[in-house]
Amino acid sequence: MVNRIPFPQAGLDEPEISSIMKLESNADVDWRGGRLPGFYVHFANDEVDRVGKAAFERFHATNALGPSAFPSIAKFKADLVGWALSLFHAENGAASVTSGGTESIFIALKTARDWAKVNRPEVTRPRMVISHSAHPSFDKAANYLGLEVVRIKPRSDFRTDIDALKSALDDQTIILAGSAPQFTIGVYDQISELAAFAESRNIWFHTDACIGGFLAPFAEQNGHQIPPWDFRVKGVKSISADLHKYGFAPKGASIVAFSSAEYRKYQTFEFDNWSRGRYITETFAGTHSGANIAAAWAVMRFLGNEGYCGIAEQIWRVREKLIREIPRIEGLFIYSNPELTVMSYGSNTQNINDIAAGLAQNGWYTVTPSPTPPAINLGIISLAFGEVVDEYLNDLRDIIAQLKAGDTFFDSSLLGSYGDQQAKGT
Numbered sequence: 001m002v003n004r005i006p007f008p009q010a011g012l013d014e015p016e017i018s019s020i021m022k023l024e025s026n027a028d029v030d031w032r033g034g035r036l037p038g039f040y041v042h043f044a045n046d047e048v049d050r051v052g053k054a055a056f057e058r059f060h061a062t063n064a065l066g067p068s069a070f071p072s073i074a075k076f077k078a079d080l081v082g083w084a085l086s087l088f089h090a091e092n093g094a095a096s097v098t099s100g101g102t103e104s105i106f107i108a109l110k111t112a113r114d115w116a117k118v119n120r121p122e123v124t125r126p127r128m129v130i131s132h133s134a135h136p137s138f139d140k141a142a143n144y145l146g147l148e149v150v151r152i153k154p155r156s157d158f159r160t161d162i163d164a165l166k167s168a169l170d171d172q173t174i175i176l177a178g179s180a181p182q183f184t185i186g187v188y189d190q191i192s193e194l195a196a197f198a199e200s201r202n203i204w205f206h207t208d209a210c211i212g213g214f215l216a217p218f219a220e221q222n223g224h225q226i227p228p229w230d231f232r233v234k235g236v237k238s239i240s241a242d243l244h245k246y247g248f249a250p251k252g253a254s255i256v257a258f259s260s261a262e263y264r265k266y267q268t269f270e271f272d273n274w275s276r277g278r279y280i281t282e283t284f285a286g287t288h289s290g291a292n293i294a295a296a297w298a299v300m301r302f303l304g305n306e307g308y309c310g311i312a313e314q315i316w317r318v319r320e321k322l323i324r325e326i327p328r329i330e331g332l333f334i335y336s337n338p339e340l341t342v343m344s345y346g347s348n349t350q351n352i353n354d355i356a357a358g359l360a361q362n363g364w365y366t367v368t369p370s371p372t373p374p375a376i377n378l379g380i381i382s383l384a385f386g387e388v389v390d391e392y393l394n395d396l397r398d399i400i401a402q403l404k405a406g407d408t409f410f411d412s413s414l415l416g417s418y419g420d421q422q423a424k425g426t
């Protein structure tokens with residue numbers, strides 16, 4: 001049951017509101033202190049933060065449903081999608097700004113489903129086959145869209161088991177997808193192979209680059225080897241890439257991009273049986289703020305290619321340190337071969353839950369380890385973490401030493417969670 005709360009009779013003045021909000025935020029994680037490695041808050045630096053915030057405030061009242069009323073937002077949107085198409089090497093593509101990775105994936109799958117109605121007319125039970133490592137937003141979208149999902153076990157290096165995927169196909173399969181990279185282990189699925197196979201079977205292929213989409217192009221320019229994932233890969237029809245992750249835009253901004261503008265007709269929702277006339281939208285929301293679009297534009301324009309390359313290199317240095325130092329700690333190992341800047345580590349001497357509880361007790365916001373495989377997920381999603389990474393490694397060494405000594409108990413009740421575990425209620 002959700003409690004009813006009497007609606008307040010009188011209003012409060014601004015200072016009172018401000019002091020209540022300050023008090024309430026005291027329990028929030030200290031994200032600026034960098035003590036939440038890998039979850040929830042992407043952060044580049046204070047300047048970038050300021051630029052995004054100022055734009056957010058300036059455009060707070062705009063409504064992106066009405067580009068004719070707010071040509072500023074239309075222009076920012078056009079730039080964002082144009083920039084994304086060029087970063088992703090689309091030749092004749094199309095793209096939209098959405099509210100986040102989940103919505104981008106939703107719009108990509110909706111487009112694929114409606115594409116299949118025309119291009120795979122024999123299909124009556126549309127189906128998608130994905131690896132177990134794909135983000136849950138695929139199933140969430142599929143649930144809303146009436147698609148069946150089959151998840152297959154990954155290979156031992158956590159990439160897609162392509163043989164298993166082929167065996168799981170049937171004549172109703174209309175979508176395949178791969179992650180670039182996967183959320184937890186940080187490896188890339190074999191996008192080239194999967195996309196080529198999908199194309200040979202007239203199946204839609206989606207690359208989920210929610211994490212890597214706005215980091216990989218710059219890491220690649222810095223000379224790092226990034227597995228193929230974008231529209232240079234034949235057969236990739238859509239890409240999700242989050243501006244609010246490595247684009248460092250305030251939350252509520254992502255891109256869904258298509259290899260061809262021809263898919264636009266399957267993407268848009270158009271309705272003409274309403275007293276006000278024709279209504280068309282390209283994404284899920286009706287009314288939605290233009291503030292996050294303006295803020296994403298401001299951050300991208302502020303940083304430019306040079307700024308993003310610089311930040312990518314700073315992040316890369318932290319990644320190298322973690323990949324070098326974690327396996328030097330007794331019993332710890334990093335799973336597979338993380339190819340960007342998210343990774344997962346496990347232990348062959350200690351219970352991973354105890355290590356996670358130890359980190360939480362040392363003031364690191366840590367979510368419960370993933371079960372398959374048993375791992376603590378780590379990502380350099382914030383350069384605030386880069387400022388304290390040595391402290392993290394020292395704490396990790398101490399925790400392992402204490403667990404080995406066997407006289408310390410860490411309290412797992414301090415562990416956080418990924419997603420809203422309270423949403424279900426009772």
Ligand SMILES: Cc1ncc(COP(=O)(O)O)c(C=O)c1O
Binds near residue numbers: 135181182183208210
């Ligand atoms: C690989 C991947 N895809 C999709 C998503 C969903 O993105 P969002 O939380 O912005 O909806 C995430 C989120 O972390 C992700 O890591």
